[in-house]
Amino acid sequence: MELEISAKGINKYFGEKRIFKDINFDVRNGESIAIVGHNGAGKTTLVRILCGLIRQTDGSIRYTVDGKKIERENIYPYIGLVGPYLELYEELTAQENLDFFAKMRNMTNPQARIAELMEKVGLSGREHDEVKTYSSGMRQRLKYVFALLHRPTVLVLDEPTSNLDKEGTATVYQIMQEQKKDKILILATNDEADLKYGDKQIAVNS
């Protein structure tokens, strides 16, 4: 599946306060971009706009799937997002969370995929523990399972390695490497090591 995201003249204001202005880029399969900027520059806001979670104030974002334009609200099935503001249901177990998300994503027989991803992020054996018993690093790993469950064409990672130990960070780098081979990877980070995985850099500042 070929997907292209084309952003033109994106501005964002919260009330009178300008967060960033004139963001332009194109990204398609096999490419990756890194969004960089100081704390408070609006990296997370731009990520949320790209994922269709909030609207930009001005400018346009065009999503094209196999040559056909799709609307913002129809982009969600193509996106896998990991971010510090995106939480899973902590009263439920990891398995209950993932079963719910798999059903919502119309996945048939998701158990093999869940097991494969839980193994990959090092959470095998903890499927039946409630998420509230997880450490912050384990929660971050579980967010990767959530994001990758439906094999998204666009993987968007906001602070991709936050809360992760060395082993977890290595797993994430492997995931990023695999994603950028033939799909789209979008990173929002200030970590020099993470930035290596972005082919292009987009600087966000007000």
Add this chain to the structure above:
Amino acid sequence: MQLILKAFYIFQKDIRQEFKTRYAINAIVLFAVVTLTAVSFSIGTFAAGDEVLAALLWIILFFSAMSGLAHIFVREEETHTSDTLKLVAPPMSIYLGKYLFNFFLLLLLEFITVPLFFAVMNFSISGVWPFLASLVLGSFGLSAGATMIAAIISKASAKGALFAVLSFPILLPVLIMGINATRIVIREESFAAISGPLQALFAYAVVVVTASLLLFDFVWNE
């Protein structure tokens, strides 16, 4: 069909969460029991007429519902799971799933509160089935309106106060029609006797659900 199925999955997820935390159930049932106790002590010395009791029953149900029905959206916001839900579910399924959950919660509240009210307040009616029909239709309307308002206030800071203030004018017709229906079934036992309030409750629920389905996308995504 997919929308309905996904609404059911959301309902299932919410039920599972609720039975683990029991936040909304505890809030509304405790509120109802405490209010019922307070009312029974307050008017125990008067001989309140059945018509006054009919009004009191609906007032207890209404305010108990107000204490817990907003939780369904407030929880998603406070635990930062609303974006997660947004990524996996279409808005219409989210509204329907949450509506179903609030409807279930109201039925549970009525299952506990109504028999208690009848016992404690020595209240009796002639038309049991018409009364139950008015309760169910009233719950349809109450939960439809409350679910939509809960979605609106979930992003605000003073959620509790805002929910009550916004809900009251919108849900007032249900309260009035519910009280009317209950007043009638005190003496009448046929459905025909309360067909007016029942039709009005049904029409209200249909209008609010339809309007909510049309508007929810804007509320949820803006």
